[in-house]
Amino acid sequence: MCGIVGIVGCGAVSERLLDGLKRLEYRGYDSAGIATDHDGMIDRRRASGKLVNLATALAADPLPGDTGIAHTRWATHGGPTTNNAHPHATAEVAVVHNGIIENFKPLRDELIARGRQFTSETDTEVVAHLISEQIEAGREPAEAVRVVLPRLHGAFALAILFRARPDLLIGARLGSPLVIGYGDGESYLGSDALALAPLTQRISYLDEGDWVVCTHDGAQVFDRANNPVERAVVAGAVAEVIDKGNHPHFMLKEIYEQPIVVAQTLRSYLQRMEERVTLPIPEFDLATIKRVTIVACGTSFYAGMVAKYWFEQFARVPVDLDVASEFRYRAPILEAGGLALFISQSGETADTLAALRHARAEGQKIAVVVNVPTSSMAREADLLLPTHAGPEIGVASTKAFACQLAVLAALAANLARARGKLAPDEERAIVRHLAEAPAAINQALAYDDAIRDMAHTVAVARDVLYLGRGTDYPLALEGALKLKEISYIHAEGYAAGEMKHGPIALIDEHVPVIVIAPSGPLFDKTVSNMQEVRARGGKVVLISDAAGIAAAGEGCLATIEMPQVHPLIAPLVYAVPVQLLAYHVGVARGADVDQPRNLAKSVTVE
Numbered sequence: 001m002c003g004i005v006g007i008v009g010c011g012a013v014s015e016r017l018l019d020g021l022k023r024l025e026y027r028g029y030d031s032a033g034i035a036t037d038h039d040g041m042i043d044r045r046r047a048s049g050k051l052v053n054l055a056t057a058l059a060a061d062p063l064p065g066d067t068g069i070a071h072t073r074w075a076t077h078g079g080p081t082t083n084n085a086h087p088h089a090t091a092e093v094a095v096v097h098n099g100i101i102e103n104f105k106p107l108r109d110e111l112i113a114r115g116r117q118f119t120s121e122t123d124t125e126v127v128a129h130l131i132s133e134q135i136e137a138g139r140e141p142a143e144a145v146r147v148v149l150p151r152l153h154g155a156f157a158l159a160i161l162f163r164a165r166p167d168l169l170i171g172a173r174l175g176s177p178l179v180i181g182y183g184d185g186e187s188y189l190g191s192d193a194l195a196l197a198p199l200t201q202r203i204s205y206l207d208e209g210d211w212v213v214c215t216h217d218g219a220q221v222f223d224r225a226n227n228p229v230e231r232a233v234v235a236g237a238v239a240e241v242i243d244k245g246n247h248p249h250f251m252l253k254e255i256y257e258q259p260i261v262v263a264q265t266l267r268s269y270l271q272r273m274e275e276r277v278t279l280p281i282p283e284f285d286l287a288t289i290k291r292v293t294i295v296a297c298g299t300s301f302y303a304g305m306v307a308k309y310w311f312e313q314f315a316r317v318p319v320d321l322d323v324a325s326e327f328r329y330r331a332p333i334l335e336a337g338g339l340a341l342f343i344s345q346s347g348e349t350a351d352t353l354a355a356l357r358h359a360r361a362e363g364q365k366i367a368v369v370v371n372v373p374t375s376s377m378a379r380e381a382d383l384l385l386p387t388h389a390g391p392e393i394g395v396a397s398t399k400a401f402a403c404q405l406a407v408l409a410a411l412a413a414n415l416a417r418a419r420g421k422l423a424p425d426e427e428r429a430i431v432r433h434l435a436e437a438p439a440a441i442n443q444a445l446a447y448d449d450a451i452r453d454m455a456h457t458v459a460v461a462r463d464v465l466y467l468g469r470g471t472d473y474p475l476a477l478e479g480a481l482k483l484k485e486i487s488y489i490h491a492e493g494y495a496a497g498e499m500k501h502g503p504i505a506l507i508d509e510h511v512p513v514i515v516i517a518p519s520g521p522l523f524d525k526t527v528s529n530m531q532e533v534r535a536r537g538g539k540v541v542l543i544s545d546a547a548g549i550a551a552a553g554e555g556c557l558a559t560i561e562m563p564q565v566h567p568l569i570a571p572l573v574y575a576v577p578v579q580l581l582a583y584h585v586g587v588a589r590g591a592d593v594d595q596p597r598n599l600a601k602s603v604t605v606e
């Protein structure tokens with residue numbers, strides 16, 4: 001979602017700000033802008049669309065100045081126009097903002113009644129006007145911000161630039177993350193560590209309610225009660241990690257990284273010699289857990305859905321599963337002794353974070369499976385279960401999903417052992433199966449060319465159905481989500497057995513049906529559903545292993561062969577063809593697979 005970079009610099013900043021925005025492109029955006037302070041005035045350039053448009057505007061009309069702020073905007077209030085692009089400015093201040101000011105309407109009405117004129121449809125512009133009023137009333141910048149912050153409801157990360165103050169930026173955070181960076185005679189603000197990667201390796205994360213005054217001498221942080229506070233200085237992100245290597249897209253690079261990152265993740269959860277599963281916090285008490293509530297969004301939700309099957313099967317613990325945006329507002333019953341488990345790549349998804357805070361207020365123990373170890377969710381967990389996927393830049397989640405599954409399988413086994421439901425030989429078997437996952441994923445990747453070659457048969461479709469049973473059902477949902485977001489083809493995932501209760505009406509020779517069916521206990525049942533599709537002229541793409549394809553592949557539009565694997569690791573392995581198919585169909589249709597339209601990497605608004 002929106003990205004922020006700010007620099008209190010010792011030399012011209014607009015190029016460095018633009019470079020910072022390029023590092024934030026992966027978050028998804030639809031307009032961008034930069035403001036600097038020069039010759040005692042605030043000046044800005046803004047453009048709708050991709051950063052290249054902003055770069056063109058800057059080339060035509062350069063923006064001098066040693067201190068400035070920059071933003072990539074993902075439209076919420078008002079369309080993705082140049083006028084609505086940030087920074088929003090008055091003569092006195094310029095503001096960039098991530099999040100939503102929920103009370104912007106009454107604030108805007110109040111400001112208009114006092115004669116202020118608005119030039120955008122955004123919620124953000126009220127912040128510029130409110131601070132301006134304070135400055136015009138004679139307040140110093142820090143005092144002006146201190147007075148205005150309590151008036152803002154909702155979620156925000158703000159960076160604020162002041163007229164004729166090239167030595168100053170002020171940042172504030174509530175709900176949306178903000179990072180401070182420390183340089184040599186310079187200081188920085190960023191919406192994440194990656195934005196600041198080339199500028200500094202020394203950063204601090206602001207806590208909820210913090211605000212910060214950045215100058216040439218460093219940064220002074222204040223908490224929500226305006227007390228000066230220290231926030232730990234930690235290592236920033238490494239600049240090199242965000243190139244595509246020799247892959248045409250980040251998405252493909254990240255699909256190919258899966259064997260390595262899954263192995264990396266499993267190393268923290270398996271003791272190979274002892275053949276035991278472990279947790280990063282071994283003393284965390286899982287034995288007394290009576291119920292697990294899993295909450296997440298999108299692809300992370302589908303990882304949670306796979307986990308529900310595993311937790312119930314192995315640990316015999318009841319599991320509730322919710323998408324975060326529903327969980328928070330449906331008055332869920334959370335009894336004492338429950339574990340609430342949140343799954344997120346970014347650790348900043350606003351709905352999941354709000355759900356986490358609700359569960360904590362309801363007395364749940366909080367476990368978090370998260371890829372960004374410095375994220376808000378990671379910092380609010382009782383049991384932090386990191387995935388070690390590394391930075392995921394492609395907007396569509398791929399390697400993070402595989403690593404989430406690896407952690408969740410290990411957690412299921414830990415829970416089962418703690419609850420006395422897992423015999424030592426069963427635990428040993430689980431460790432052995434999980435340890436086989438990286439090699440099996442590697443084998444699955446070998447079918448990339450075959451999948452690319454058959455992708456054109458799906459690329460011409462208007463609608464696509466995905467079917468699966470058991471843990472292949474969440475994979476069917478994930479396959480449909482991936483195809484929708486990457487190729488813009490309408491797709492639905494269904495439990496194979498549910499198809500005859502409605503979606504079978506859609507079947508004709510124009511609707512490819514992707515059937516995910518590894519051979520195993522549910523294979524025959526899924527194949528029966530597949531035959532129901534074929535009997536109605538449906539064109540089936542069967543994803544199975546050699547035995548499955550030998551048994552049921554005849555007459556299919558195409559088959560995609562996977563290695564023969566144990567059912568436990570099948571979701572990790574079968575995720576690969578599902579991802580590759582979406583990728584190749586997206587490429588075949590000329591879509592922007594790394595930054596699909598309208599999507600954001602980290603969804604920091606509710």
Ligand code: F6R
Pocket residue numbers: 297298299300301343344345346347348349352395396397398481482485601602603
């Ligand atoms: C789909 C995708 C999204 C995310 C969802 C949750 O490819 O990436 O559906 O999975 O927005 O994001 P996180 O995992 O960061 O909470």
